[in-house]
Amino acid sequence: MNKSAMGDLLAQLGSILASIMFVWAIIQQYFPYNIRNFIDKYSQRFLTLFYPYIQITFNEFTGERFKRSEAYSAIETYLGTTSSMQAKRLKADVTKNNTQPLSLSMDDHEEVADNFNGVKVYWSSGKNILKTQSFSFYPTTDEKRYYKLTFHKRYRELMVRDYLNHVLKEGREIKVKNRLRKLYTNNGAQWSHVVFEHPASFQTLAMDPVKKQEIIDDLTTFSNAEEFYNRIGRAWKRGYLLFGPPGTGKSTMIAAMANFLSYDIYDLELTAVKDNTELRRLLIETSSKSIIVIEDIDCSMDLTGQRKKGKEEDEETTDPAKKAAKPPPSPENDSKASKVTLSGLLNFVDGLWSACGGDRIIVFTTNHIEKLDPALIRRGRMDKHIELSYCGFEAFRVLARNYLYLEDHVLFDEIRRLLEETQMTPADVAENLMPKTSPADVEACLRSLIGELEKVKREEKQKKIEEEEEERKKKDAPATVPAPETVKIDEIKEVKVIENGSNGSVV
Ligand SMILES: Nc1ncnc2c1ncn2[C@@H]1O[C@H](COP(=O)(O)OP(=O)(O)OP(=O)(O)O)[C@@H](O)[C@H]1O
Numbered sequence: 001m002n003k004s005a006m007g008d009l010l011a012q013l014g015s016i017l018a019s020i021m022f023v024w025a026i027i028q029q030y031f032p033y034n035i036r037n038f039i040d041k042y043s044q045r046f047l048t049l050f051y052p053y054i055q056i057t058f059n060e061f062t063g064e065r066f067k068r069s070e071a072y073s074a075i076e077t078y079l080g081t082t083s084s085m086q087a088k089r090l091k092a093d094v095t096k097n098n099t100q101p102l103s104l105s106m107d108d109h110e111e112v113a114d115n116f117n118g119v120k121v122y123w124s125s126g127k128n129i130l131k132t133q134s135f136s137f138y139p140t141t142d143e144k145r146y147y148k149l150t151f152h153k154r155y156r157e158l159m160v161r162d163y164l165n166h167v168l169k170e171g172r173e174i175k176v177k178n179r180l181r182k183l184y185t186n187n188g189a190q191w192s193h194v195v196f197e198h199p200a201s202f203q204t205l206a207m208d209p210v211k212k213q214e215i216i217d218d219l220t221t222f223s224n225a226e227e228f229y230n231r232i233g234r235a236w237k238r239g240y241l242l243f244g245p246p247g248t249g250k251s252t253m254i255a256a257m258a259n260f261l262s263y264d265i266y267d268l269e270l271t272a273v274k275d276n277t278e279l280r281r282l283l284i285e286t287s288s289k290s291i292i293v294i295e296d297i298d299c300s301m302d303l304t305g306q307r308k309k310g311k312e313e314d315e316e317t318t319d320p321a322k323k324a325a326k327p328p329p330s331p332e333n334d335s336k337a338s339k340v341t342l343s344g345l346l347n348f349v350d351g352l353w354s355a356c357g358g359d360r361i362i363v364f365t366t367n368h369i370e371k372l373d374p375a376l377i378r379r380g381r382m383d384k385h386i387e388l389s390y391c392g393f394e395a396f397r398v399l400a401r402n403y404l405y406l407e408d409h410v411l412f413d414e415i416r417r418l419l420e421e422t423q424m425t426p427a428d429v430a431e432n433l434m435p436k437t438s439p440a441d442v443e444a445c446l447r448s449l450i451g452e453l454e455k456v457k458r459e460e461k462q463k464k465i466e467e468e469e470e471e472r473k474k475k476d477a478p479a480t481v482p483a484p485e486t487v488k489i490d491e492i493k494e495v496k497v498i499e500n501g502s503n504g505s506v507v
């Protein structure tokens, strides 16, 4: 075919197309709406006879609700990494996340491929522009965005059943990981929050590595165990009790847990809560994937469940006999004080309310585990008791690595010996390892730690001598007249009630 014949053919084709367009425009203008609809419908059906693919559309906004579809945003997140690798046109948005300051998604009318169990699927993005203008809260509602999934009809079952679930689950998980996490605290009956940016991690936490791994495994198992908890019929929650002297890393560990699991933290200040109803409301407002923390539980609540009011009462209430005799405070003289009770707290920890709304970790911390009510710390309520103790050599090595980039040193043997002989908290060891010059003078830091450890050792020795002296003085003093014997309540082991009599006998 020569060039002029080709040109003629193209011109003819052009004019035919123009005529079709013209006729279609007339049809659109003059044919009634239902006939046009009829033609549309049947032409679509005709096409699908020969079209072997299935398409599923996910709209950004669904129904009448002005709420962004959860599926759409999960898909957007899921496709984030794939899009940034494949698509040529991308949309960028700024997130406030430190690790990932930009979020990328594919621009309209782009297409990316994904692979699931060896089956290739295609995702495309697009938008419908609506001509009708109606009142809306969203200025952009006349542009309706959507994602369209295309796959071969042979894989319908696999796609609909497994692939979509996989996409939604992954999308949600990535979203949880990337979001800005929050640290909530209660200001009376209301939660207020700031962005949680504590840098602690299990890597920087100084403690015995075996114990640390055990905690990491426990947390990982818990966070993946939704099905397990459902199967055994338990609420998906876990309680941790962290105990140990001040400065041993309890609060640091909570931050590390939150960073490890990407959970929010709710730091509950019990002393600001008015009563059990308020407590319940606060706890119900906490979201899933969160850690609820009650620090220094022994100071927020005493064993009778009534909150302490002063230091003097501290001593008093540890004595069970006095406690039992203490009348419950009357509402008149105590109207301002909190009425949160131990049973109110326990009710949430493992009562019916505890199962509301997803997985939660509850952490209590205390410096005095012996002061706590056994009801509070029994297994099932506090599933795992973690003791954070004085700094051992392994914990010291973590600190040396973090603070001084030090794996080994000639002074380590001496430090190991001193650590075994003294009780120094990781907080104090860390303080001594803090570089005072830049670049760090490693030897000076280690020597300062050794000096401090020797000082503590001398003090401990001195204290021991003084205690022994005191003890000896007491022994040498003339014996005082013994007080009349009394039965202490905690010595009563069992109370038998005689069925036919009204008396109980003490065994
Ligand atoms: N095990 C540890 N690993 C790393 N740093 C630690 C550790 N323990 C304490 N520190 C450091 O000491 C400081 C105090 O620790 P933290 O606040 O966690 O102690 P705590 O056990 O919560 O004390 P308290 O009982 O007084 O609340 C932290 O700033 C932290 O840097």
Ligand SMILES: [Mg+2]
Pocket (backbone or CB within 6 Å): 250, 251, 252, 295
């Ligand atoms: Mg603390």
